[in-house]
Amino acid sequence: MTAQPKRSWTVEEYLTFERSSNVKHEYVAGDVFAMAGATATHNIIVANIIASLHAQTRQRDCTVFPSDMRLKIASYNSYTYPDVTVVCGEIRYEDEHQDTLLNPTLIVEVLSPSAEQHDRGRKSQYYRSIPSLKEYMLVSQHEPHVEHFVRHSDYQWLFTETSDLRSAVHLPAIGCTLALADIYDRALLRQSPE
Secondary structure, rough: OOOOOOOEEEEEEHHHHHHHOOOOEEEEEEEEEEEEOOHHHHHHHHHHHHHHHHHHOOOOOOOHHHHHHHEEEEHHHHOOOOOEEEEOOOOOOOOOOOOOOOHHHHHEEEEOOHHHHHHHHHHHHHHHHOOOOOOOEEOOOOOHHHOEEEEEEOOOEEEEEEEOOOOOOEEEEOOOEEEHHOOOOOOOOOOOOO
């Protein structure tokens, strides 16, 4: 018995398939991966971030997108679905379908156990290759903890982190502030042992 060769998808095949699928898939250089569903806590945190950013950017030239908006990462021939994407200025789409962004200013990923290693590793590397990206946030869904990366040059990012619910993360690229208390409002965080 011989192993079946692994199928390599073209971008066109992937996009045609994805646009008719009920399940979201990410694409990395010919490979297609189904995305797992999210927990209630994950969804609450994402909704809190979107609500706060939307309220702060309503009167400015920035648009907040939820995780249903696909993102193309040209330098790695990849497509992903960030949990939250913000574009400031003109929104650039890949084509007339307007379902694939090209120029994010801020990306937020809420970490889940199944995807945390990938989000911290390869996906983070891919995101940092996007010329328009100015800020990137990783948000824990199990405890108050936010990691924030701000671009200073093509090859230099400033990293800060906080776990204090009384603190906030300032997002200079979009002129917003996210209070940790707002990010984690009503989220069912894992209780730490006393």
